[in-house]
Amino acid sequence: MTAAISVAGLTRRYRDQVALDDVSVELEAGSITGLLGRNGAGKTTLLRILAGQEFPSAGSVRVLGQPPAENEPVLRRMVFVREDQAYPDIKVGHALRAASWFHPNWDAGLAGQLIADFGLGPKKSIKRLSRGMRSALGITIGLAARAEVTLFDEPYAGLDAVARQIFYDRLLAEYAERPRTILLSTHLIDEAAALFERVVVIDQGRVVLEAAADGLRGVATTVSGPVLAVQDFTAGRPIWNQRRLGSQASVVTVGQLDEASRARARSLGLDLVPLTLQQLVVHAAGWPAAPEADSEGVSA
């Protein structure tokens, strides 16, 4: 694999707090990765360091093989779309033109199409745009830059569900046409889950889970029903969480269930509900030593 982004032992300390703590991550060139975690987990700090906007306290960072900080040739091959990006007091069309000067692969046709999709007029003043429309502008720049490394940090503040679906569809279409390395941080995990090839989950500045996204589907299941049946079924299986109410119990078990296990659960009258990626992340973040998921490419 060729790593487009390679981070080793990365630590970022502020005066009295550690934002990133010994983070090591490699992202393959030409893949879409989800960067997941709670607010304040360190996602933005990591993205800012990758974009050369902040310096590590310790550790090494390589983007396209080189340290990004103050490295103009590498920065021109990247685009970073921040949450609530601030713009000078100019018109939408001017912002797009300015972006076209900086990004060598800029596709003006695509930019025009995206602002039309989002209903964003080029003559509008950015200062007068709603929060969602400013997000749409950021997304337009991020996609139309066609940069080899594309970083999105929660890019859709204020965007409604329809506009977010436009973003996801355009992202996939663009990626299909021009494969590139995309790192997208989000807390709308279930909504974006199917876009990702891999996910990196960080919590309190540390990587708690790094895995192939598709391999995480069905890796944990909530088993619920009568207490005795639940105990019978989950005996000997790794368990994450259990709750009980009267004669009913609900237990999260880890590990893919085969057809025989499912049939047995049905015959015991148990309900099986797979954990969504979002729920999985909640559990992973709650357990600093996340249990090893038994699917390929999973390292915890």
Place this chain on the structure above:
Amino acid sequence: MPELAGLDEGTPLFTQVAERLAAEIADGGLAEGARVPSTNELAAFYRINPATAAKGINLLADDGLLEKRRGIGMFVAAGARQRLLGQRRDDFVARYLRPMLTEAGRLGLGAEELITLIRDHDQQASDSAAGVAV
């Protein structure tokens, strides 16, 4: 939740993509020799990562159900439909027939009685279907 064109939670998406394609081949919707949708077409349709879609296609290709024609794409291999129908029959036996025979044994129903029951039921089903048609 996003619309994932009917894919469910809980099982890997690539196996679901493979199952959907296999079902289309078995039903004849994708004829032998027909071109299979490309990775990017599947990714756009199901709204999933193209690598995930590619893994689904490769699962069928590794199984010999699809064949690659260089520079053009993936095509349904000769004999794929027959093989899938054979697999489905085996699945039917495992999922329905064997549990039915086990349950029938518990109820003391012999094979002959069971066959009679199936014939009667089949007759009723076609009668009521005819009734609906009229």
